[in-house]
Amino acid sequence: MKIIIVGAGEVGFNIAQRLSEEGHDVVVIEKDSNKIRHIQNVLDVQAILGSGTNPSTLGEAGIKESDIIVAATDSDEANIVACLYAQYLTDYITKIARVRNPDYMEHKEIFNQDFLNIDLIINPQSEMVASILRLTEVPVASEVIDFVDGRIKLIGITIRDDSPVAGRKLASFPDLEHSVLVGVIVRGEEVIIPKGQDTIQPNDLMYCVTRREEIPHISRLLNLREEGLSRVMIVGGGETGLALATSLDTTAINTKIIEKDGQRCLELAEKLERVVVLHGDGTDRELLMEENVADVDIMVAVTDDEENNVLISLLGKALGAKKTVTRIGKLSYIPLVSAIGIDTVVSPRLSAIRATLQYIRKGKVICVAPLKGEGAEAIEFEALETSDIVNTPLSEVKFPKEAIVGAIVRGEEIIIPRGHNVIKPHDHLIIFALKGAIPKLEKLFTVKLEYF
Amino acid sequence: MRFRQIFRLIGILNFFLGLSMLAPLTISLIYSDGSFYPLLYSLAITSGSGITLFSLIQRADYSSLSQREGMAIVTLGWLSAGFFGSLPFLFSGSIGTITDAYFESISGFTTTGASILGNIESLPKGILFWRSLTQWMGGMGIIVLSIAILPFLGVGGMQLYKAEIPSPVVDKLQPRISETAKALWKVYLLITVVEIGLLFVGGMPLFDSICHAFCTMPTGGFSTQNGSIAQYNSAYFDGIITVFMVLAGVNFSLHFRFLRGNFKVFGRDPECRVFVSMLAILVLLTTYNIYGTAYHSITNAFRHAAFQVTSIITTTGFVTANYETWPALSQIILVLCMFIGAMAGSTGGAIKVMRIILLVKHGYREIFRLVHPRAVRSIRLGGKPVPEEVLNSVWGFFIFYMTLFIVAVVIMSFIGLDVVTSFGSVAATIGNVGPGFGLVGPVGNYLSVTDPGKWTLIFCMVLGRLEIYTVIIMLAPAYWRK
Numbered sequence: 001m002k003i004i005i006v007g008a009g010e011v012g013f014n015i016a017q018r019l020s021e022e023g024h025d026v027v028v029i030e031k032d033s034n035k036i037r038h039i040q041n042v043l044d045v046q047a048i049l050g051s052g053t054n055p056s057t058l059g060e061a062g063i064k065e066s067d068i069i070v071a072a073t074d075s076d077e078a079n080i081v082a083c084l085y086a087q088y089l090t091d092y093i094t095k096i097a098r099v100r101n102p103d104y105m106e107h108k109e110i111f112n113q114d115f116l117n118i119d120l121i122i123n124p125q126s127e128m129v130a131s132i133l134r135l136t137e138v139p140v141a142s143e144v145i146d147f148v149d150g151r152i153k154l155i156g157i158t159i160r161d162d163s164p165v166a167g168r169k170l171a172s173f174p175d176l177e178h179s180v181l182v183g184v185i186v187r188g189e190e191v192i193i194p195k196g197q198d199t200i201q202p203n204d205l206m207y208c209v210t211r212r213e214e215i216p217h218i219s220r221l222l223n224l225r226e227e228g229l230s231r232v233m234i235v236g237g238g239e240t241g242l243a244l245a246t247s248l249d250t251t252a253i254n255t256k257i258i259e260k261d262g263q264r265c266l267e268l269a270e271k272l273e274r275v276v277v278l279h280g281d282g283t284d285r286e287l288l289m290e291e292n293v294a295d296v297d298i299m300v301a302v303t304d305d306e307e308n309n310v311l312i313s314l315l316g317k318a319l320g321a322k323k324t325v326t327r328i329g330k331l332s333y334i335p336l337v338s339a340i341g342i343d344t345v346v347s348p349r350l351s352a353i354r355a356t357l358q359y360i361r362k363g364k365v366i367c368v369a370p371l372k373g374e375g376a377e378a379i380e381f382e383a384l385e386t387s388d389i390v391n392t393p394l395s396e397v398k399f400p401k402e403a404i405v406g407a408i409v410r411g412e413e414i415i416i417p418r419g420h421n422v423i424k425p426h427d428h429l430i431i432f433a434l435k436g437a438i439p440k441l442e443k444l445f446t447v448k449l450e451y452f
Numbered sequence: 453m454r455f456r457q458i459f460r461l462i463g464i465l466n467f468f469l470g471l472s473m474l475a476p477l478t479i480s481l482i483y484s485d486g487s488f489y490p491l492l493y494s495l496a497i498t499s500g501s502g503i504t505l506f507s508l509i510q511r512a513d514y515s516s517l518s519q520r521e522g523m524a525i526v527t528l529g530w531l532s533a534g535f536f537g538s539l540p541f542l543f544s545g546s547i548g549t550i551t552d553a554y555f556e557s558i559s560g561f562t563t564t565g566a567s568i569l570g571n572i573e574s575l576p577k578g579i580l581f582w583r584s585l586t587q588w589m590g591g592m593g594i595i596v597l598s599i600a601i602l603p604f605l606g607v608g609g610m611q612l613y614k615a616e617i618p619s620p621v622v623d624k625l626q627p628r629i630s631e632t633a634k635a636l637w638k639v640y641l642l643i644t645v646v647e648i649g650l651l652f653v654g655g656m657p658l659f660d661s662i663c664h665a666f667c668t669m670p671t672g673g674f675s676t677q678n679g680s681i682a683q684y685n686s687a688y689f690d691g692i693i694t695v696f697m698v699l700a701g702v703n704f705s706l707h708f709r710f711l712r713g714n715f716k717v718f719g720r721d722p723e724c725r726v727f728v729s730m731l732a733i734l735v736l737l738t739t740y741n742i743y744g745t746a747y748h749s750i751t752n753a754f755r756h757a758a759f760q761v762t763s764i765i766t767t768t769g770f771v772t773a774n775y776e777t778w779p780a781l782s783q784i785i786l787v788l789c790m791f792i793g794a795m796a797g798s799t800g801g802a803i804k805v806m807r808i809i810l811l812v813k814h815g816y817r818e819i820f821r822l823v824h825p826r827a828v829r830s831i832r833l834g835g836k837p838v839p840e841e842v843l844n845s846v847w848g849f850f851i852f853y854m855t856l857f858i859v860a861v862v863i864m865s866f867i868g869l870d871v872v873t874s875f876g877s878v879a880a881t882i883g884n885v886g887p888g889f890g891l892v893g894p895v896g897n898y899l900s901v902t903d904p905g906k907w908t909l910i911f912c913m914v915l916g917r918l919e920i921y922t923v924i925i926m927l928a929p930a931y932w933r934k
Contacts, residue, residue, distance in 0.1 A: 002627070025627035033839050041519070044610060046627040049836075 001025070002066045003360065006052030006082045007073030008035045010331050011098060011124075013043075014353045015070055019360065020045045023439060027061045052082035058089060068094045070356055076101050083118045096120040096359060098352055102239060122355045124348035129243045132300060132325055132346055136229055136253070138215055142205065142323075142344045147380050147430050148409050154183075154209050154378050154430070158343065161202045171196035180210040180218050181416045183406045183432030184376045191376045191434060193404050207378070209406040209430055211414050229253055233296045233321070235282035235312050236303030237261075237268045240327065240348075244300065245275045256291055258282050260303075282312040285319070294320030302327040313342050376434050378406065379441065385425040389444060395419030400440040403433035453932075456509050457517065458525050463505030465529050465598055469536055470499025475585055476540070479659075480578025487578035490543030498536040520931060522611025523922045526595050530914055533594055534558040540582050546575050555898065555906045560586030561594070562917035563799060565673025565769040565886030566877075566909070568899040572678050577659060580676050584663040590917070591670020591799040592640045592704075593617060600633035609633070618919040619796040619806070623705045639707045640799075644669045647696045654688045668696045671800045673769030673886040680771040680894075681759070690759050690772055701727065701766035701794030722834040727795050727805045734785055735761045741781045746773075757782070765789035767801040769886025771894040783889075790879045790888075801884030801916050803853060810838060810846045845921075852920045857882055860912050867905045877901065882912040 001024045005012045008030035016039070020026045026045040029052045030036050039047045050057030052071060063069070069086040071079035076099045083095040095118045099105070105126065111118045134144040143156035159166050165173075170182055185192045186205040192198065200206065210218055232248060234241050237259030248255045249272050256276040259265045269277045280287040282303060293299065299321040301309035306329045313324035325344045328334060334345050383390050389397045394405060394417055408415040409428040415421060423429065433441055473495040480487040517525075537560065538553035540546075547553040552568045559566045560583055569575070575583075589597065595616040599609040609629040626632045644665050651661035660676050667674045677683035681693060699707070706724060709717040718724050738757035739750070747753040756773040763770045764786045775786055793802025813831045821827055830837040857878055864874035869891070876889030877898070887894045891901075898906065915923050925931050 020627070025631075027627050040610065040624070044627075044629050046624045 001068065001360075002027070002062065003068045003070065004029065004058070004061050004063060004066050004086075006030075006069065006071045006079070008032075008039055008047070009072065009074060011349050011352045011356075012070070012072040013039065014331065014349075015072065015356050016045050017043055018353075018357055021435075027066070029057055029061055051078075053078050053085065055085050055089060058082070058085055063089050063093070066090070066093060068096065068360060070360075071095070071097045072352070072356070073098075076104060080116065080118070084116065087117055094119050096122065096356055098122045098124065098356075100124060100348075120356075120359050122352050124352035124355075125240055125243065127351035127355050128327070128346050128348045129240060129247070131351060132244055133247055135325060135344065136232065136248070136298060143207075145378065147209075147378075147407070148414075148428060151212055152209055152407055152409065152414060152430060153212055153215060154207060154406075155215070156205055156207045159200055159202055159204045159206060163202070165200050166202045167199060169197055169199050170194055179214050179416060180208050181404075181406050182206055182208045183378065183404055186376075193376075193402055193432060193434060207376075207432070209378075209416070211416075229297045231296045231298075232256070233291070233293060233299045233316070234258070235299070235301045235316075236309070236327075237264050237277070238302065238304055240302040241300075242268060242271065244302065245272055249273055249275050258287070258291075283308060283315060285315065288315065288319055296321045298323045298325060300325045300327075306330065306333065310337055310340075310342060314340070317341065376432060377438065379431050379433060379438070381429045381431060381441070383423050383425060383427045383429055387444065390423050390425050390427075392422065393419065394421050394423065397423075400433070400437035400444075402437035403431055403441055406430045406432050453521060453524065458521055458528065459505055460509040461525050462529050462532055463502045463507075463509070464602065465594065466502030466532060466536060467499050467506060468502075468598060468601070469533055469594065470495045470497075470502060472585065472589060473498065473540070473582065476578045476582040479581040480576065483577040485576035485578055487540070487544045487576035490545075491540050491578050491582065493543050494536070494539035497539060501536075517608030517611045519611050519614070520925075522608070522615045523925055526612055526615040526918060527914070527923050527926055529595060530561065530918065533561055533590075534910075534914075537561060537582075537586050540579055544576060544579050546579050549903075551903045551906050552899070555910055556583070557586060558910050558913050559881075559886075560672070560674065561590035562884055562913040563587050563591050563670040563672040563767075563801070564881055564884045564913045564916070565667065566881055566888075566892070566898050566913070567674065567886075568897055568906075570678075570897055570899060572676065580663060581659075583674050584666040584672075584676070587670045587672030587674055588644070588666035591672060591700075592637055596633045597637060599630055600637050602630075615922045616918065617797065618921060619804075623703075623797060625705050625708055635708055636704050639704055639711060640669060642711075643696070643699055643707065647692065650692050651689065654686070654692065656684065656689060664693065665696070668693055668768065668770070669700050669799065671697065671700045671766045671768040671794065671798070671884070673763070675770065682772045687755055690755055693770060694759050694762050697762045697766045697768050697770070698728075698731070700768070701762075701798045701800045703795045703797035704799070705797055720834070723795050723806045723809060726809055730792070730805070731762065731765060734765070734789065738778075738782045738785055741785075742778050745779050746777060746782075761785065761789060764885060765792055765800075766794045766798070767883050767885045769880070771887055774894050776889060776893045776895075787879065787889075790883045790885050793883060802882075803850065807846045807849060809833065810843060811850060814843055814847070849920055852924060853882070856912070856915060856920070856924075860908055863908050864901075864905055867902055867908075869901070869905065877905075877909060878912055881909040882916040884913060884916045 003019055003024050004027045005016050006029045008028050016026050016028050020043055028039055028045050028047045029050055031051055033049055036047045036049050048057060048061050063086055071082040073079055079097040079099060083097045086093050086095055097118050099121050105123050110116055111121050134146060138144045138155050141155035142158050145154040147154060182194055184207040185194050187201065230253060232253055232255045234245055234257040237257055241257055245255060245257050256278055257268060258278045258280055259268060260281055262279055265277050265279045278291060293316055299316040301312040303309055309326045313326040316324050323343060325346055326342050328337060328345050328347045331347060331349055337345060405417050407430040408417050408421060408423060410424060431441065473491055477491045477495065480491055534554055534557045538557035541553040541556055547556055555568055593616045595612050599613055613629055624632050625635050647665040647668060648661045651664060652658055663676045675681060681689060702724060706717050706721055735758045738761050739754045742757055743750055743753035759772045760775050775783060791803055792808055793804045794800025796804045796806035817829055817831060820829060831843060860878040861874050864878055873890030873892055877892045880886055880888030892898050
């Protein structure tokens with residue numbers, strides 16, 4: 001596929017990188033000549049100096065032969081205009097725009113076919129808020145990704161030193177069979193697709209798939225303290241903080257929100273009913289202790305200042321918060337903050353990248369979730385009648401070594417598979433795969449279709 | 453610097469270089485000219501050493517080649533190609549000493565076309581073909597060819613590409629570097645085939661047509677005849693080769709766009725306009741100058757002026773006339789041409805028209821600033837502003853080019869060559885032209901230059917082909933510091 005990406009900020013750059021690594025032909029349009037030079041040095045893509053809102057630049061980028069345009073500049077308006085021009089120049093192109101301003105999101109209908117006709121609007125903030133809310137559903141997890149409308153949950157769990165499962169072989173959990181499958185273990189820099197004889201070690205980040213209703217069961221089996229979520233503290237009352245607080249306002253969870261700006265606090269208090277609005281600085285130790293941070297289940301640091309968020313989370317952890325969620329803007333900070341002990345990081349840019357990639361993936365791929373370190377992915381595929389993998393027991397399918405089927409969804413039924421299970425046509429599969437196996441998988445699932 | 457990656461890749465390069473000897477091997481079989489075994493041994497040694505180097509070193513990752521590593525691979529790759537390319541000359545006994553064989557081989561790969569051979573026609577056909585093939589491969593670039601063939605290079609390919617085709621402005625024709633390299637090679641192959649056809653139709657023997665086309669398109673200049681193109685004494689051949697030399701001197705991405713259906717691309721490109729009009733003016737001036745002095749018919753004067761000026765400005769170096777007998781103005785024009793060179797992104801050498809344009813514009817801006825001290829003015833090319841760092845790098849290039857030229861001239865005169873030969877030999881090798889002035893002029897050759905002189909010129913040829921920076925950077929202490 002040929003894909004044009006407008007804007008080479010962090011979002012555009014990362015999307016370009018992923019897509020070109022996956023074998024797509026990528027053309028990047030960017031105004032800043034320094035960024036162009038950098039891209040030419042590190043990515044195998046065509047980089048064009050110019051503006052995406054200029055039809056002749058789009059023409060130069062070969063918009064007529066392109067399949068998809070992703071407008072990911074910092075300006076919502078530029079993104080929308082780029083998509084409009086793309087529509088004007090070619091009828092059948094798929095248009096994806098990153099739109100951040102919440103005002104536009106209030107009337108989403110203007111983006112549909114009758115008017116602006118943009119195929120996908122990505123609002124990084126709402127994507128990010130959604131991912132934070134998913135975390136609140138499974139507090140023990142450091143990451144939660146939904147598949148099949150949330151009926152299947154992919155959860156990432158960090159194994160602590162005192163965990164009863166540490167040091168045990170995967171095969172030694174007979175109870176867990178049919179209800180959970182460990183798909184990927186991240187151990188330091190290493191990403192492993194584990195087999196039965198592999199052992200779980202302390203500090204591993206373990207990704208497993210399970211049915212939604214079985215999460216408490218698993219938590220008990222793994223002897224993770226599952227107390228349910230009762231207290232959340234949000235630091236930062238900006239748009240993200242407000243959106244999050246609004247969602248939690250209607251639940252039974254005790255929520256507190258801390259905001260530095262007094263005027264903003266008044267606004268928050270007007271909009272929120274049950275949530276306790278506190279006027280103060282999130283880095284103020286006294287305030288945090290006074291508000292009993294030690295008993296907080298999740299502390300979410302979403303101020304506009306990313307360095308501050310890191311400090312707030314570290315402080316919160318030191319004062320006893322069970323879990324922290326930190327908002328980071330710069331993607332390059334993510335490996336750094338993981339190294340200093342921040343457990344969960346959210347980023348609007350990362351959310352935008354994920355949402356875009358999910359949409360672009362070819363064939364019958366329904367959903368893609370990059371796992372930590374980007375070395376592995378969980379992918380939801382639909383098994384086609386024509387594919388080699390259907391109607392054969394899993395143990396006999398020629399599957400890439402670096403991939404594993406985590407779950408089979410057949411209508412209402414969810415199967416956590418073993419070797420004897422058989423995939424039927426139109427089953428949805430959730431597959432864990434290391435990066436290298438992804439092109440092979442895409443082939444396995446789609447190649448037959450292309451011959452028709 | 454990760455030497456494993458570097459040497460493994462050079463191993464692969466050698467392997468393919470060896471395989472390319474299959475072509476002259478076939479020729480030697482067809483003509484049974486006695487060069488079969490020398491070529492076979494060369495093939496075995498080249499590919500064998502490549503395979504050995506390749507298999508001795510474990511798998512390596514090429515997705516993240518740094519700019520330095522790219523430059524090292526390209527420079528070392530070219531030096532080693534020169535060495536292995538000299539084996540057929542040595543084994544067949546065509547050339548006696550290692551220095552001479554290496555000189556001929558490097559002169560081939562760098563598309564200089566400077567020869568140490570006096571009696572070319574006595575060489576076996578297989579060796580003659582290999583000599584032409586080195587030019588053809590070197591023209592578009594042996595590294596670029598391998599980027600087109602080897603899919604695993606990925607992003608690393610970009611570093612190699614930039615090191616081998618250093619143009620002031622990087623022009624990527626296709627989203628992927630391997631596709632860009634393939635596109636360039638396809639255009640190159642296509643134009644070469646057309647030229648072979650046209651020469652053959654005009655009555656040139658097929659073997660000669662192929663060899664001459666193989667040496668025109670890379671702006672090389674090796675001929676299979678002792679008297680170069682002059683030997684045929686055919687206005688048709690002169691005309692065809694003149695046209696194809698001009699084509700070879702044009703940026704190949706313009707050819708690519710033209711073949712894609714963008715027919716106005718030549719007229720719109722500012723560099724192309726300057727190149728063509730400059731060429732026209734110089735040809736007319738030379739015609740005017742040699743008409744009545746060296747030639748008595750206006751058509752003959754035009755024919756030789758057009759051929760010779762084109763041949764030198766595109767740095768090809770084919771010869772149809774002994775320009776040293778021409779009047780001074782014409783000779784001065786040819787010397788100028790040796791420095792100007794063809795367009796950036798073409799197969800030609802020397803400073804390149806693009807850089808000349810930027811230097812002139814930059815110079816004019818300085819004058820403009822003297823008149824309007826507070827003026828802010830950016831330099832534009834074809835309506836697009838040129839980044840300051842490009843200008844700086846062009847200035848750096850120019851200064852290095854001239855400095856190295858002067859140093860090499862001093863060395864050559866120190867060795868004992870006369871003024872004209874010292875000057876002419878260095879200008880002709882650093883610009884990848886081929887024939888110079890004096891002893892190494894259009895009717896002479898480089899055999900009489902002493903060994904230290906030849907090595908100096910070999911260095912000049914590699915410097916010129918890889919456009920200074922790629923080679924000279926390896927001599928900088930900062931390059932080796934960790």
